[in-house]
Amino acid sequence: MRHKFLYSFVLALLTTQAFSQTTSTYNAKEAFSPQFYPYPGNEYRSASGEPGVKYWQNRADYKINCSIDTANHTVAGSQELVYTNNSPDNLKFLWLQLDQNIYRKDSRGSATTTAAGGRWANTGFTQGQAIKSVAIEVNGKKYTPQFTITDTRMQVWLQESLKNAGKVKLIIDWSFEVPVYGTDRMGRLQTKNGWVYEIAQWFPRMCVYDDLQGWNVLPYVGQGEFYLEYGDIDFAVTAPADMIIVGSGELLNPAECLSAAEATRYANAKTSDKTVTIRSADDVNAGIKTTKKTNTWKFKIQNTRDVAWAASKAFVFDGAKINLPSGKKCVALSAYPVESIGANGWERSTEFTKASIEHYSQKWFEFPYPAATNVGGIVGGMEYPGIVFCSYRAKGAGLWGVTDHEFGHTWFPMIVGSNERKYAWMDEGFNTFINSFSTRAFNKGEFSKPSSGDEGRSSFGENVDGLYTIPDAVQQRSLGVTAYYKPSQMLHALRDNVLGADRFDAAFKEYINRWAFKHPSPWDFFHTMENVAGEDLSWFWRGWVLNTWKIDQAVKGVTYRDNLPANGAVLTIENLEQMPMPVKILVTETNGRQQTIQLPVEIWQRGSSYTFGVPTTSELKEVKIDPDNQLPDWNRVNNTWLKK
Known part of the structure; x- marks a missing residue:
C-alpha cells in the first residue's frame, strides 16, 4: 500500500514503553462538553449533514490538445x-493551479519539501509550467487579461465580474518538461524498450471556490494533495506512432491508434471476465510497424475533477470486463513494461483491478467511469480519476495492496470530493479503512493478514501528529499514521465498538451518496454519521480527530458482596487517559463460567471511575477489559485483573 510504514519501525520511532499509571488524568467535563459544532446548519449545508437546499459548487469543463516530444521529454x-x-x-478574478511549478528550483516546494528530503523531494529541477498565452472569451468576445503567477498559482483578472450562472472561457497555451522524478506523483522511467511517461498535474486547473473559504489557494509544496472542481474533460494526446497511450476515461478512437489485431483484442477485453492480452511482451520486443509518424489518442471522461495519462512504446497492454451492480459494464486495463512480468507480477494487475473495482462498487457506491487503468512506472503509487500509477517493481501482496489502495481513491476523494490539501484523514484514512474489507474479500483472503492488536499503540505516540493537521504540516515520519492508519483505526473503532456494523455501514454509505461529486467538510461528515446512525458522537470526534487523546482503560479492583462470591462480585474500572470509549469486559470464574459485559461510553460522563455489580457463583479467576484486543489501549498491562 502507498506510504506503507512497517509497524515495527513506527512502534520504535513513535512510541514509548507502557507505564504503570495509577492516577487518572481524565476530565469528563472536557470529554463530554456540549459545545462541539462551530456553526449551525444553513441553507448551503444542513445541520443534518446533507447538502442544503441552496448548496452550490462551481464547475470547470476542459478541452485539451497536447503533444509529447520524446526527444526533449516535453509536453x-x-x-x-x-x-x-x-x-x-x-x-x-479567477485562481488556477500550476502544479508543474513545484519542480522549479525557486519554488516553495523546493525550498521546503526538497530541502527536507523524502518521498516528495525533487531529484532534479525544470522550468515549470511555461504559460505562452492566456485569453478570455465571454459571449463570443475575446481579450487578453492581466494575470499573475505566484509559485504554483495563477490569478487571472476579468474585465467584468462573473455573475451567478455566468460562464467564461479561458484559452491557455502552455508547455513543460517532464521531470524524471515528479514528487512520486508523475515522471518518467527508462526501460530496455524505451521510456515510460506518467503525466499528471499537467495542465492549468481551476482552484475551488466554495462557501466555506471562497478561493482555496494553498500552494502545492509536495506532501499535501489536491482540491479540484468537477466537470467534463475531453483531451487528445499526439505522440509518436510507436507508442501506446492510456488515459483517464474512455478511449474514443481505438481503431485509429491501435493495429487492427490490437483493436480487436481491445474490444474482446471489454467483454471478457478473464484477462485478454492486447499487446504482448513479444509484440513489444518486435516493435510497432507503421508508416505513420504520429497518432492522436482521444479520451473523454465526465463528472471528473482531473485527468492523467501515460505513454510508452514499452507497454505490455491487457484488459478485462468489470461487472457493475447496476448491470453496466466497464473495462479494467493494465499497461506496464516487460520488466514487470514475473511470479505474481503485473500479469495479475488487471485481475486485481477488476476485483477491486467490483468490490467497492458492490459495497459502497458504483464506479462511475468507463475504464480503470493501472500503469506500471516510476511512481510508487498515485491516484487519478480512472487511472492510477503504481510501481513497476511491485508484485504479489505489494502489487495487490498498491493497486487496491490507489483504486480505492476513486471513492475518496474522486467521488466524495473532500479537500485533500487540508484533510488527508478524510482521503487517505477513509480509503485505508475500505481497503481492509476489499483485501479480506479478494480471492478468499489471499493477501489478508490478521492484526495482532499490538500495533495500535503506535497511533498515540507522543511524536505522532494529530488528524486535524494539514498534510504539509505533518512530520514525514508521522504521515503514515496520521493520514492513513489512525483514521482507518478510528473508523473501525466506531464501527466495531460504538455503532455496530449495520448502523455504521448505513451511515457511511449515506455519506458517500449525499456527497458524491460534491465538497464535504469534516463537519458534514460528523453531522451525517450522527444523524443517520442516531448517536451523538461529539465525544468521539473530539478525542480521535480534534485532539490526540489516548485510551487507557484499567481494572482497578474486585470485591464481593459481604465477602461471599455467591452474593456477586463488585468490579471497579477506571479511565486513566482522556479518551472515553465503551468498555467490553470478559469475566471468568474459577469454576470455568464466563460472561461478557458491554458497558456504554456514558459510564464515563460523571468521572474517571465506575463501579458495578456482576452476578457470580464462585470466585473470579480473571477480569479482562477489551478481551479481543480491538481498542488501541495505551497500557494493556492494567487491562487484566488476576486472582492471587
Whole structure:
C-alpha cells in the first residue's frame, strides 16, 4: 500500500514503553462538553449533514490538445476551460493551479519539501509550467487579461465580474518538461524498450471556490494533495506512432491508434471476465510497424475533477470486463513494461483491478467511469480519476495492496470530493479503512493478514501528529499514521465498538451518496454519521480527530458482596487517559463460567471511575477489559485483573 510504514519501525520511532499509571488524568467535563459544532446548519449545508437546499459548487469543463516530444521529454498543449460560476458572488478574478511549478528550483516546494528530503523531494529541477498565452472569451468576445503567477498559482483578472450562472472561457497555451522524478506523483522511467511517461498535474486547473473559504489557494509544496472542481474533460494526446497511450476515461478512437489485431483484442477485453492480452511482451520486443509518424489518442471522461495519462512504446497492454451492480459494464486495463512480468507480477494487475473495482462498487457506491487503468512506472503509487500509477517493481501482496489502495481513491476523494490539501484523514484514512474489507474479500483472503492488536499503540505516540493537521504540516515520519492508519483505526473503532456494523455501514454509505461529486467538510461528515446512525458522537470526534487523546482503560479492583462470591462480585474500572470509549469486559470464574459485559461510553460522563455489580457463583479467576484486543489501549498491562 502507498506510504506503507512497517509497524515495527513506527512502534520504535513513535512510541514509548507502557507505564504503570495509577492516577487518572481524565476530565469528563472536557470529554463530554456540549459545545462541539462551530456553526449551525444553513441553507448551503444542513445541520443534518446533507447538502442544503441552496448548496452550490462551481464547475470547470476542459478541452485539451497536447503533444509529447520524446526527444526533449516535453509536453506542449492548448486548452479551452469553460468555468461556470454557480455561487451567489460576483467574481472579479479567477485562481488556477500550476502544479508543474513545484519542480522549479525557486519554488516553495523546493525550498521546503526538497530541502527536507523524502518521498516528495525533487531529484532534479525544470522550468515549470511555461504559460505562452492566456485569453478570455465571454459571449463570443475575446481579450487578453492581466494575470499573475505566484509559485504554483495563477490569478487571472476579468474585465467584468462573473455573475451567478455566468460562464467564461479561458484559452491557455502552455508547455513543460517532464521531470524524471515528479514528487512520486508523475515522471518518467527508462526501460530496455524505451521510456515510460506518467503525466499528471499537467495542465492549468481551476482552484475551488466554495462557501466555506471562497478561493482555496494553498500552494502545492509536495506532501499535501489536491482540491479540484468537477466537470467534463475531453483531451487528445499526439505522440509518436510507436507508442501506446492510456488515459483517464474512455478511449474514443481505438481503431485509429491501435493495429487492427490490437483493436480487436481491445474490444474482446471489454467483454471478457478473464484477462485478454492486447499487446504482448513479444509484440513489444518486435516493435510497432507503421508508416505513420504520429497518432492522436482521444479520451473523454465526465463528472471528473482531473485527468492523467501515460505513454510508452514499452507497454505490455491487457484488459478485462468489470461487472457493475447496476448491470453496466466497464473495462479494467493494465499497461506496464516487460520488466514487470514475473511470479505474481503485473500479469495479475488487471485481475486485481477488476476485483477491486467490483468490490467497492458492490459495497459502497458504483464506479462511475468507463475504464480503470493501472500503469506500471516510476511512481510508487498515485491516484487519478480512472487511472492510477503504481510501481513497476511491485508484485504479489505489494502489487495487490498498491493497486487496491490507489483504486480505492476513486471513492475518496474522486467521488466524495473532500479537500485533500487540508484533510488527508478524510482521503487517505477513509480509503485505508475500505481497503481492509476489499483485501479480506479478494480471492478468499489471499493477501489478508490478521492484526495482532499490538500495533495500535503506535497511533498515540507522543511524536505522532494529530488528524486535524494539514498534510504539509505533518512530520514525514508521522504521515503514515496520521493520514492513513489512525483514521482507518478510528473508523473501525466506531464501527466495531460504538455503532455496530449495520448502523455504521448505513451511515457511511449515506455519506458517500449525499456527497458524491460534491465538497464535504469534516463537519458534514460528523453531522451525517450522527444523524443517520442516531448517536451523538461529539465525544468521539473530539478525542480521535480534534485532539490526540489516548485510551487507557484499567481494572482497578474486585470485591464481593459481604465477602461471599455467591452474593456477586463488585468490579471497579477506571479511565486513566482522556479518551472515553465503551468498555467490553470478559469475566471468568474459577469454576470455568464466563460472561461478557458491554458497558456504554456514558459510564464515563460523571468521572474517571465506575463501579458495578456482576452476578457470580464462585470466585473470579480473571477480569479482562477489551478481551479481543480491538481498542488501541495505551497500557494493556492494567487491562487484566488476576486472582492471587
